[in-house]
Amino acid sequence: MIDVTLIGTGGMLPLPERWLTSLWVEYKGRACLVDCGEGTQIAINKHGLKLSRLDTLFITHLHADHVSGLAGLLLSLGNCGKTDTLKIYGHIGTADIIRQLCCICPVLPFEIEIHELPLDSIMRFDWNEIIISSMPLKHSIDCLGYSFVLNRKPVFNPQKAKALGVDVKYWKELHAGKSVVMDGQEITQEMVTDEQRKPLKLTYMTDTRYFDDMADFARDSDLLISEGMYGDDEYISKMLEKGHMVFSQSAKLALESASALLWLTHYSPALVNPNDYKESVQKIFADTVISRDGEKITLK
Amino acid sequence: MIDVTLIGTGGMLPLPERWLTSLWVEYKGRACLVDCGEGTQIAINKHGLKLSRLDTLFITHLHADHVSGLAGLLLSLGNCGKTDTLKIYGHIGTADIIRQLCCICPVLPFEIEIHELPLDSIMRFDWNEIIISSMPLKHSIDCLGYSFVLNRKPVFNPQKAKALGVDVKYWKELHAGKSVVMDGQEITQEMVTDEQRKPLKLTYMTDTRYFDDMADFARDSDLLISEGMYGDDEYISKMLEKGHMVFSQSAKLALESASALLWLTHYSPALVNPNDYKESVQKIFADTVISRDGEKITLK
Numbered sequence: 001m002i003d004v005t006l007i008g009t010g011g012m013l014p015l016p017e018r019w020l021t022s023l024w025v026e027y028k029g030r031a032c033l034v035d036c037g038e039g040t041q042i043a044i045n046k047h048g049l050k051l052s053r054l055d056t057l058f059i060t061h062l063h064a065d066h067v068s069g070l071a072g073l074l075l076s077l078g079n080c081g082k083t084d085t086l087k088i089y090g091h092i093g094t095a096d097i098i099r100q101l102c103c104i105c106p107v108l109p110f111e112i113e114i115h116e117l118p119l120d121s122i123m124r125f126d127w128n129e130i131i132i133s134s135m136p137l138k139h140s141i142d143c144l145g146y147s148f149v150l151n152r153k154p155v156f157n158p159q160k161a162k163a164l165g166v167d168v169k170y171w172k173e174l175h176a177g178k179s180v181v182m183d184g185q186e187i188t189q190e191m192v193t194d195e196q197r198k199p200l201k202l203t204y205m206t207d208t209r210y211f212d213d214m215a216d217f218a219r220d221s222d223l224l225i226s227e228g229m230y231g232d233d234e235y236i237s238k239m240l241e242k243g244h245m246v247f248s249q250s251a252k253l254a255l256e257s258a259s260a261l262l263w264l265t266h267y268s269p270a271l272v273n274p275n276d277y278k279e280s281v282q283k284i285f286a287d288t289v290i291s292r293d294g295e296k297i298t299l300k
Numbered sequence: 301m302i303d304v305t306l307i308g309t310g311g312m313l314p315l316p317e318r319w320l321t322s323l324w325v326e327y328k329g330r331a332c333l334v335d336c337g338e339g340t341q342i343a344i345n346k347h348g349l350k351l352s353r354l355d356t357l358f359i360t361h362l363h364a365d366h367v368s369g370l371a372g373l374l375l376s377l378g379n380c381g382k383t384d385t386l387k388i389y390g391h392i393g394t395a396d397i398i399r400q401l402c403c404i405c406p407v408l409p410f411e412i413e414i415h416e417l418p419l420d421s422i423m424r425f426d427w428n429e430i431i432i433s434s435m436p437l438k439h440s441i442d443c444l445g446y447s448f449v450l451n452r453k454p455v456f457n458p459q460k461a462k463a464l465g466v467d468v469k470y471w472k473e474l475h476a477g478k479s480v481v482m483d484g485q486e487i488t489q490e491m492v493t494d495e496q497r498k499p500l501k502l503t504y505m506t507d508t509r510y511f512d513d514m515a516d517f518a519r520d521s522d523l524l525i526s527e528g529m530y531g532d533d534e535y536i537s538k539m540l541e542k543g544h545m546v547f548s549q550s551a552k553l554a555l556e557s558a559s560a561l562l563w564l565t566h567y568s569p570a571l572v573n574p575n576d577y578k579e580s581v582q583k584i585f586a587d588t589v590i591s592r593d594g595e596k597i598t599l600k
Binding site: 067 | 376401
């Protein structure tokens with residue numbers, strides 16, 4: 001079970017009633033954060049999330065609305081007793097900017113380990129049993145999208161075990177993924193479990209204009225979080241120029257990638273009522289949520 | 301008339317219900333800001349203040365809770381159409397930190413002019429007809445306090461003009477501070493005005509421990525804004541060590557400096573209900589306000 005909270009839904013500027021877009025992902029008591037704009041740490045607090053669980057930060061790109069809260073977050077992590085290493089992932093060039101932003105928090109009680117990801121290919125690595133992939137997006141500056149894939153253990157099927165005549169005393173071991181030997185015959189986990197379950201997948205894509213490879217990257221997401229600066233299609237060409245999308249483009253992406261659920265976010269400050277476009281966007285992709293700050297789901 | 305708004309009242313960390321301490325001062329349609337922590341621009345927006353009026357920023361010191369909102373503020377100033385120069389005043393060493401913080405807002409539609417103030421003496425300069433003084437404080441790092449003094453024009457007294465037989469047609473010029481010649485005799489402004497009025501004075505002192513010269517700097521303030529990390533005197537020695545004050549010390553400062561009004565601010569995140577100490581601090585200095593975010597006054 002992966003707990004997902006969208007910290008805020010704003011783009012460009014933090015507003016009194018709309019925090020900047022960033023994502024909190026929690027799994028087995030550990031948490032990571034994607035992006036950290038001005039006020040993100042306040043919103044984390046407001047949403048009742050535990051900063052002490054945060055061990056990793058993923059940065060999409062280096063525009064202020066995605067990183068300007070970094071120094072404050074680091075100081076707050078120190079204040080809440082963090083002493084183990086904080087990992088930060090971002091594209092090539094991120095480390096230098098982080099070092100500059102940290103000029104106002106030069107002394108922290110924990111180490112920071114910065115990992116720079118390539119801008120010309122998809123990169124895969126692990127966080128907390130989850131496989132993270134980073135993909136270069138197409139924004140006005142270098143930018144990465146991220147996906148989170150959790151492979152799930154096959155489920156023990158008591159009917160199959162019974163059919164093979166496996167004694168109940170062996171079930172626990174089989175359930176834990178071990179093989180057992182019964183009357184000289186090896187019983188493997190595969191023999192008593194159902195087929196491999198589909199992995200859980202979360203994809204996060206902002207900021208970017210629409211481009212063809214996005215759907216492949218987001219393929220089969222249980223939750224696709226994607227940007228929509230405006231709800232009205234009249235902004236498509238302006239947004240293309242600025243490296244952004246409108247609601248309908250994200251809805252088409254959800255459809256093309258066969259995602260189960262779409263959360264829209266990263267609204268322009270000029271978009272006062274994103275819900276005005278709910279009906280029209282749901283005609284393209286029915287399972288679209290016009291996200292609000294603090295939108296939550298448990299993927300399972 | 302000087303309009304004063306305390307943007308927030310927090311110290312160290314921005315909280316969901318308490319913005320970080322910073323001050324908005326507005327006079328004749330122009331505004332300046334003292335300090336800019338994370339979220340300050342959001343609070344400015346929330347309090348209904350017009351960012352487009354801001355032309356000058358004063359920085360007390362370079363702890364994150366006083367400058368971490370700078371990059372976001374600069375971008376928002378650009379977004380609201382600012383093209384004229386923004387002046388920033390801070391102590392020696394401020395320019396280098398500002399340059400680093402601006403790595404995430406490298407292109408702005410206006411110039412920034414940084415003025416570095418000495419750390420060993422009081423410095424005087426003008427902002428918008430107001431005389432600003434900066435004074436080195438005693439914090440854990442270099443820090444400046446600021447005072448704002450507005451000298452007021454003498455008030456034209458019609459009785460005095462009548463007594464001198466000055467024709468009404470000359471009153472407008474005299475009122476505007478000019479001398480006139482009537483029947484060969486020079487009538488100066490001094491001859492038809494009341495005595496010089498007391499200047500308006502606002503003093504802002506945070507972050508600092510208590511020290512003797514503070515009262516002289518704050519002498520005769522119409523409004524003294526001073527820090528109080530805690531309401532309880534049991535924190536005095538701990539705060540002395542950290543370069544801070546408690547409520548009672550600021551109240552004594554208000555008394556010693558013969559200030560008319562004291563606003564307390566910069567509360568520790570651990571101080572949940574500053575109002576619990578209202579009665580005790582008002583026993584020391586009756587005109588103490590336990591400030592709330594957005595506290596406002598017009599000095600006149």
